Amino acid sequence: MHFADRLTEAMKKKNSVVCVGLDPQLSKLPAVLLDKMKGQYGATTSAAANAYLEFNKNIIDAVKDLVVAVKPQLAFYEELGHEGIRAFEETCRYAHAAGLIVIADGKRNDIGSTAEAYARGFLGKVDLFGEKKSIQEIDALTVNAYLGIDGVRPFIKVCEEEGKGIFILVKTSNPSSGDVQDRVTADEKISVAQLIGHFVESWGSDCIGESGYSCVGAVVGATYPAEAAKLRKLMPTSIFLVPGYGAQGAGAEDTKPCFDAKGLGALVVSARGIIFAEDPRAAAQAMKEELNKVR
């Protein structure tokens, strides 16, 4: 089934547009969990990775009926080397089994032949000695389009074949996102973010599902609502993945421009605000309700 249709259906069924960022950090995990893993595996990457996995499973169990998707941030797993990647993989499988859509936040980018390897590994199938196997259980990946269409096409091809999705960085949520993204181009008189927005809309035009949305989504930060409103108009067939809510400073009202007229078409992410909350379930519930009020 088409990625955008699966995502849209899950939003409707759960009456939720919440995505939980699974961004574990050792210094913020419960002491009892850390002590247990350190006792079992020593002060190793293996202990840390197992702590991440158990922490993630608890979060997933707590929020799975309230949220649509999880978004593990690859940086935090890669920090622990191959043991971290193992924890990432098992987290994705566990989230999938819990009925959640899994978005890997890797912001991957490279030239065509290399992007093919990323696309196969994260979203498609890898040829292992003549047998095609899925390595990961991931529904979508974030992608950086600085290299142009060559670096994005391999991902779209796999998305079409496998019912997967990508979210291309358009306007990111961080304070310095304007350094490059807000520059105005001399020919088109639009920002670089808007230029990439045009690309996103065009690149996704051949893979639009029944929901009216394509398999090529866009990352648009809630911290720049005026820009988000322009981008929403410019990309009517792209689902927005919206970071910036909560710990990064944006409120529910700021996410409003990201939604379409039906209150769909955007998935809002919170990581620290949920996973490190005293009661993650209550935090997810509160976020769900706040967003439902504005969309």
Next chain:
Amino acid sequence: MHFADRLTEAMKKKNSVVCVGLDPQLSKLPAVLLDKMKGQYGATTSAAANAYLEFNKNIIDAVKDLVVAVKPQLAFYEELGHEGIRAFEETCRYAHAAGLIVIADGKRNDIGSTAEAYARGFLGKVDLFGEKKSIQEIDALTVNAYLGIDGVRPFIKVCEEEGKGIFILVKTSNPSSGDVQDRVTADEKISVAQLIGHFVESWGSDCIGESGYSCVGAVVGATYPAEAAKLRKLMPTSIFLVPGYGAQGAGAEDTKPCFDAKGLGALVVSARGIIFAEDPRAAAQAMKEELNKVR
């Protein structure tokens, strides 16, 4: 010791500016190696990863006195999941032990707090239950600056602390690199690639080594020599990491604008052209000599 100084010293000592891309692909590996690993581990990611590692070790042994650095492309290892990352890690350690500089090609990018995790994991030290440990043996990482300075600062901080380097994507070697990178900005009347070039030069200005080069280098493709010439002038203190030679179409002459007046300041990469050559050592030797003729 400062990264740029280590790199420059190695170039002088070996009289070489060659970097070998370690981009293994299962379909291109020797049948005898594949049969051996498949026999031992079955048709698994473990078998493939072990094949990559043994293949890489053979390449490193063959070329280590002729080349300055190796550049494993993370996509090809990530394609095999955590087993691939294990092979990547062991490849980096083996290359380091062979006296080579190791550049991880990951083109990583994210907001500040997340970029910190990438910086710690790839280039710095990770706090594991109160003990600071290096997870990888990597000298430099490629970085995508689409998110602006927030996403780059954490890398530079670790570079300064640990004597490591980054190479920021400026003008990439692929055919569609112009989609974004060649757009001209309305205010500065320069291309987006040149804009990022200015950033690179400015961001590196506080970490210039005795060689005159900073810890912030630039990726500049050999496939666009006219653009490279402009970028060389614009970034006098940045070492260029130069893809595009060989299989991607650029010849030795095309790399010329990337070098400084002393024939230094640029490291030229070839992957497929060396590692899949019938005689990788002969291919590396030929590339070394061709480049030495023009620089």
